Amino acid sequence: MAMIKNMVKQLVSLHGTNEPQRIASLMQIIVFYEEFKNVWGYFNTSRRIMMIHVNRNLDETLQRFVIAHELGHRVLHPKVNVPFLKSNTLQSIDRIEREANQFAVELLIPDNLLLEGISIYEAASICGVPEEIADLKSRSALKHNSLSDEHSYLNL
Structure with missing residues (x-):
């Protein structure tokens, strides 16, 4: 828990903000707002281009949370393909999702x-x-x- 809090503090200090959209931009992560039925968002990398995909049907407050959560995946789990794990394996992703949620909570609540x-x-x-x-x-x-x-x- 302290490790995630410290990582968030370092990120906020480095970028001078706790605003997820701004941090994503400064980290050269492209944020796309797309139409999804049952997904809030996900992070992926393709050809070294980092992307966060956010459900455009969510309200702005929840979109902000989703960006913070997906930043958590980028910072904490850079090599893990969470959408792949969810759809193609029986491996539990509970820990990974909990850590990304904790990252988002630490980032958004000063x-x-x-x-x-x-x-x-x-x-x-x-x-x-x-x-x-x-x-x-x-x-x-x-x-x-x-x-x-x-x-x-x-x-x-």
């Missing part, structure tokens, strides 16, 4: 929001992260938040 005293679910809503995966946010910010709340309480 620690400072949690340090301001709002809940992880409120932060997820503000930042466009699906509520059901908000708890993937690193606990280090949450622990620090609860300690600062306790400290504030003691000073009342």
Whole structure:
């Protein structure tokens, strides 16, 4: 978990933003908005050209999350062809998808929001992260938040 958080911090520091579309552009990843029925998006490389494919039927907030998730695959799993694994093997991809979700959550929810005293679910809503995966946010910010709340309480 800490490894992913650190990778996200380095990426944000390097590019000066946590905006997934901007990071993709700076990493020379082309983002395509396409018509899909049951797929939110996927990452692939063809002839050394990196691409993120996003379902154009999703709302903009969810598209932003999908780009962040697919960036996670690019950074964490550069050699793994997730669409191929899903359709052609019996190999479990749960770990890979969970890590990409965690990457997206860390990228989209800045620690400072949690340090301001709002809940992880409120932060997820503000930042466009699906509520059901908000708890993937690193606990280090949450622990620090609860300690600062306790400290504030003691000073009342």
